[in-house]
Amino acid sequence: MSKFTYEHPRPIVTVDVVLFTVVDEPTGGLSLRCKPSVEKRLKVALVPRAVEPFPGVLALPGTYLRIDEETGDEIDDDLEAAAARCLRQKCGLDGVFLEQLKTYSGPKRDPRGLAVTTAYYALVSPTVFDKCAAAINLADAVGLTDVPFDHAGIVADGVARIRGKATYTTLPAMLVPKRFTLLELEKVYEAVLGRPIQTSFFRKKMMELVVQRRSGKTVPFLRETDWVEPGAGRPARLYEKATDELIIFPQRF
């Protein structure tokens, strides 16, 4: 116990992960939109806290930065590795899109004293998310309250970040399954942006978006497949992404 001594005090260092996904929302009867299909809704994952403070309360999945080499436990190479481990251990997710959001600090944000937490945000398609049967709750990402610490602010920052990036990158495409229809992708963009966008403009932009291959050749970001998604009307063509990387648009969206 108490084996690690330093000349100066050091803060607690943790990571928190804002895990976003989308869920289908049956179009409410009150909706006046002509567009049929389903609406999508941006959600954030919350897990019950295992330890003090706030045990049992739903909060962002988080963990200490593990650098103790003597325990035999897996140690974290850096903060991003800790966030990835958190996703793996608490959500059963691996290989999902993960980027640093911001670092939060201050004496008031944690009752244990001055804590430094680096928040990451992650995006996962509902298909993959459903596979992890862990005890994960989904809450509306927009306007989230009733979470401990400063997690509401962190989620709000995360929403702002992905909203900003959605206007000039393919970031929302991280939220669709391997094969998807263009309308589905549009709905996901709308869920992230929180506002409707124009179908024909969206399709035009998306279809002419190209990605640079390592060889220097450019290929379309969206690859048409032979498959279709049957529905009530004309079946929709299914597409695949040419890459899982984040692509930046030549001009803003």
Added chain:
Amino acid sequence: MSKFTYEHPRPIVTVDVVLFTVVDEPTGGLSLRCKPSVEKRLKVALVPRAVEPFPGVLALPGTYLRIDEETGDEIDDDLEAAAARCLRQKCGLDGVFLEQLKTYSGPKRDPRGLAVTTAYYALVSPTVFDKCAAAINLADAVGLTDVPFDHAGIVADGVARIRGKATYTTLPAMLVPKRFTLLELEKVYEAVLGRPIQTSFFRKKMMELVVQRRSGKTVPFLRETDWVEPGAGRPARLYEKATDELIIFPQRF
């Protein structure tokens, strides 16, 4: 000595500041541009390191997060306060624009072991910068090398960040003195962006940019003054900012 003991090891927590400014660069004889006046160059502040490792080597100004209440020294409320203190103590600067950039971590970035450093970036006009007579060196911000740790990468990230923000905010306006000409502001934008921009388009956009007052009224971001800057030809009108806050453009730039 060694008064602080913890059950688990904790990393070193520091902040580093990427302090940007611009300097006038006499247009080289090789320049083919018709535009006269002076070019501006984006610079970053480096200070000689006071302590191990790399004592004496030029590096980003940085400091430990101070949370030791017993020393009688000033303690930091949070990371941003530490960055502000660093600017004050090492550069003699106070009240400059300061925002969080990113947090860096990993066992390889510091010979002392796993260190976590949160980088901030700050912008200051050359007028204010010149007042702080401290031993501060200015290096070209673009393509900086020959700095210890991962500071080259941090500066590169900082340049990328302010370049991005320059296209949709008034961030480069943080780099001009209280009164400035439109051409001067344009040159600063060009220094940040690293590419020339169109004079007439720039002026049009800038002049029609408005800021929301607390009362709800909108006023132009640029306020015309009665003063002019004499030069070789027609004198240029001097402008003032209506606010010191960062303004976001309605549409991208």
Added chain:
DNA sequence: CGAATAGTGTCTGTTAGACATTATCGA
């Protein structure tokens, strides 16, 4: 055939970008 959904085409007002022109100073 008609309802329902997928996907495309067309028109228009706005605007970025290039370039020419005018304005105002000192010598």
Added chain:
DNA sequence: TCGATAATGTCTAACAGACACTATTCG
């Protein structure tokens, strides 16, 4: 008046945004 720099106007091609139209399936 000329040289130099500041500032504005004009033209064009591209494009966002709105809307109408065509296409394809099922019952």
